[in-house]
Amino acid sequence: MTDTLTVRRVSATPDALIPMDALRSDGPTYAKLVDISKCIGCKGCEVACKEWNDLGVEPTANFGSIQSHQDLSPKTWLLMRFNEVEIDGNLNWLIKKDACLHCEEPGCLYACPAPGAIVQYTNGIVDFNQEHCIGCQYCVTGCPFDIPRFDANTRKVSKCNMCIDRVESGLEPACVKTCPTNAISWGSKEDMLALADHKIETLQSRGYENAAVYNPAGVGGTHMMYVVPHGDRLEDYSLPSDPTASPAPMTALGFLRRIGAYFLSFSVIGALVHFLAYGPERLEEE
Amino acid sequence: MATRLLDRFSFFERLIHWVVGITFVVLLFTGLAFSHPSLFWLTTVLGGGPSARVLHPWVGAIFSIGMCLMILIWIKDMFLDDGDRRWLGAVRHYAMRETDKVPPAGKYNAGQKMFFWFQAMFGILHLASGVPLWFPTGFDAAVLQWMRVIHYVVTLGGGALLVVHVYLGTVAYPGTARAMIDGTVTARWARHHHPRWHEEQTRS
Numbered sequence: 252m253t254d255t256l257t258v259r260r261v262s263a264t265p266d267a268l269i270p271m272d273a274l275r276s277d278g279p280t281y282a283k284l285v286d287i288s289k290c291i292g293c294k295g296c297e298v299a300c301k302e303w304n305d306l307g308v309e310p311t312a313n314f315g316s317i318q319s320h321q322d323l324s325p326k327t328w329l330l331m332r333f334n335e336v337e338i339d340g341n342l343n344w345l346i347k348k349d350a351c352l353h354c355e356e357p358g359c360l361y362a363c364p365a366p367g368a369i370v371q372y373t374n375g376i377v378d379f380n381q382e383h384c385i386g387c388q389y390c391v392t393g394c395p396f397d398i399p400r401f402d403a404n405t406r407k408v409s410k411c412n413m414c415i416d417r418v419e420s421g422l423e424p425a426c427v428k429t430c431p432t433n434a435i436s437w438g439s440k441e442d443m444l445a446l447a448d449h450k451i452e453t454l455q456s457r458g459y460e461n462a463a464v465y466n467p468a469g470v471g472g473t474h475m476m477y478v479v480p481h482g483d484r485l486e487d488y489s490l491p492s493d494p495t496a497s498p499a500p501m502t503a504l505g506f507l508r509r510i511g512a513y514f515l516s517f518s519v520i521g522a523l524v525h526f527l528a529y530g531p532e533r534l535e536e537e
Numbered sequence: 538m539a540t541r542l543l544d545r546f547s548f549f550e551r552l553i554h555w556v557v558g559i560t561f562v563v564l565l566f567t568g569l570a571f572s573h574p575s576l577f578w579l580t581t582v583l584g585g586g587p588s589a590r591v592l593h594p595w596v597g598a599i600f601s602i603g604m605c606l607m608i609l610i611w612i613k614d615m616f617l618d619d620g621d622r623r624w625l626g627a628v629r630h631y632a633m634r635e636t637d638k639v640p641p642a643g644k645y646n647a648g649q650k651m652f653f654w655f656q657a658m659f660g661i662l663h664l665a666s667g668v669p670l671w672f673p674t675g676f677d678a679a680v681l682q683w684m685r686v687i688h689y690v691v692t693l694g695g696g697a698l699l700v701v702h703v704y705l706g707t708v709a710y711p712g713t714a715r716a717m718i719d720g721t722v723t724a725r726w727a728r729h730h731h732p733r734w735h736e737e738q739t740r741s
Contacts (some may be wrong), residue, residue: 263574335640358678365586366574385586387670392678401674406587482602504689508573511693515569518697522704529634532710534729 253516255421255532260371263364264470265509268501270371274527282417283427285348286450286478289434292346294319294393296426296435299495300329300350301526303425322330323349325402328411336487347425347488351398353377353503355471362393366399374413375440375474381407395494397472413474442495443476450478469495541724543738545716553606554717561699562602566734567593568692594671597663604660611653614644620733641732652698658697662687 257278261268294484297319300306306326311319318333329350336343357377359367368383369390379390379399386406398409414424416510422428423437436446449463454462463482466472479485546554563582567589580589583596617625623640624631624647630638631648645653666688669676676684706713712726726739727735 263577265574294621311561317720362678362682364571366577383586385580387588387590388673389681391678392673392681406591483668500679500686504682504686507689507693512569512573512576514693515696515700518700522709525632526704526708529632529709531708532634534712534725 254484255366256270256415257373258370259362259373260357261367262360262369263366265505267361267363268505278374280373281413281437281474282375282443283353283424283475284436284438284447285411285475286434286436286461287346287348288450288478288480289432290331290335290346290348291432291434292317292344293431294331295330295431296328296431297327300411301327301424303417304328304412318440320356323398323400323410324445325400325405325409327400327406328409332489333487336484338481338484340363343481345484345488347490348475349398349489350426350475351377351413352396352470352476353413353474354395354496356467356496358393358395358470359390359399360393361501362389362494363387366390372415373444376413376418377474378412379409381405381409386503393496395491395496404419413442435471436469440472440474447478454478454480465490467491467494469493471496543724543727543735544720545722545727548719548720550610551720553603555609557600557603557607560596561601561695562598564593564600565699566669567596567694567722568688569696572692572712588711589683594667597667597671601660601664601667604657604664608660612657615650615653617647618643618646624648625651635737636729642730642734643737644734646731652702655698657692657694659698662691663695666691686721 260267261271301308301336306328309320309324310328311321314321316333318331319329320330330349332349334345334347334349336345354377355375357371359379360371360377363369364387365383365385368380368385369377370380371377384407386401386408388399388401388408390408391397391401399408400409408468414422414426414519417424427435427437436443438446444466446466447466451462451464461483462480462504465477465479465482465485477490478487479486479490480533483489566579566582569576570589570614571577571593577586580586581590583592613720620640624642628648629640630636633647653661666684669681669684670688673681706717710730712723713730716722724739726734727738
């Protein structure tokens with residue numbers, strides 16, 4: 252089964268806020284489901300991501316955590332974050348797979364002024380197209396999850412692309428493929444939501460009564476979702492509790508730029524009409 | 538008899554005017570390129586998308602310095618007096634070339650003064666909203682997007698005024714543009730357009 256990569260939204264098109272009508276929609280809408288309760292913190296997914304995407308090694312230093320790097324970077328698209336938190340008197344090791352969540356309503360794409368630099372496909376993947384990126388970094392601020400990273404040398408922004416080249420060929424992303432405990436699942440969004448429900452039921456029967464799926468409505472849902480054992484402690488996992496893509500100013504800007512070029516053209520036309528009506532002023536010589 | 542010339546703008550005034558004018562046009566083209574996908578090709582003015590992104594703010598910085606100097610050297614001449622208010626009331630006659638119905642203007646007529654105040658305001662708003670757009674990462678997404686809205690609206694205002702300014706200063710009123718080239722105007726032009734200034738200049 253291969254994916255047709257039908258385009259859904261393209262950055263800096265007049266109607267970037269409105270998804271396109273898909274001409275072909277024969278592929279499924281994918282989602283990655285990360286069951287945090289099953290993660291053993293091996294970071295095999297980080298290595299697989301580096302390998303598949305050819306991101307290279309970034310030296311790091313021990314900063315008092317098992318975490319490999321302190322932050323995402325243009326060469327580190329996936330980082331397992333480890334937060335040590337005390338819950339009910341016990342030390343808990345809260346893990347977050349920090350990478351692009353592939354929002355249904357992508358704040359990065361809405362913010363992007365470079366035509367074609369960010370593309371959302373009907374399969375749910377939001378991909379950066381560095382060829383068209385102008386390095387303005389508006390996507391960095393547009394992202395409610397603080398994911399895109401700017402490379403000061405290339406002046407391009409990059410992030411997890413959900414291994415779009417693998418998905419296109421009918422394969423799962425590299426992190427999914429490599430996970431030894433099957434903490435990361437891959438499939439259609441519907442299937443993954445159903446799987447999440449099942450996992451949450453199991454967790455609740457084991458005493459995690461606040462277990463929840465993380466699929467925030469403020470960005471229209473995401474195509475990487477989490478099963479969070481302590482669903483009432485999202486901040487402790489470094490997960491924003493109410494992320495939004497704030498389309499309001501973009502709607503205003505979209506309206507203004509629709510009329511703006513005409514407005515300027517009318518000032519030129521106005522001057523021309525005035526010139527035709529009154530011509531150049533002629534002063535009689537004294 | 539040789540045409541009598543009056544000095545209107547000093548070398549420094551002309552230099553600053555053209556620094557601001559040329560940078561404004563470059564900024565207008567590249568800014569419009571970022572504002573609408575159909576106009577993105579205008580980034581070519583500064584070498585394509587990525588280099589336009591780098592250079593637009595630097596050109597903006599030069600523009601801003603020029604704009605600040607311009608405000609400093611001209612602000613004292615730009616406050617409106619009663620004569621200017623009467624001039625504004627008769628602006629329709631000015632546009633229709635009914636010169637006899639327009640109250641006499643000083644060195645600057647009220648239209649030029651209003652142009653100064655609006656462009657000064659737009660220039661400051663461009664600078665204030667442009668700095669976050671230059672260094673976007675420290676700012677909240679919504680704040681940044683509203684800055685883009687403000688930056689764009691003042692561009693439209695300033696751009697439309699620029700068209701009017703260039704039109705009036707060149708083809709509509711021949712003899713005006715030379716004030717910004719060699720710094721002089723003819724006495725005949727001055728008496729017609731700025732009678733009170735002409736009087737001051739010729740009295741001494």
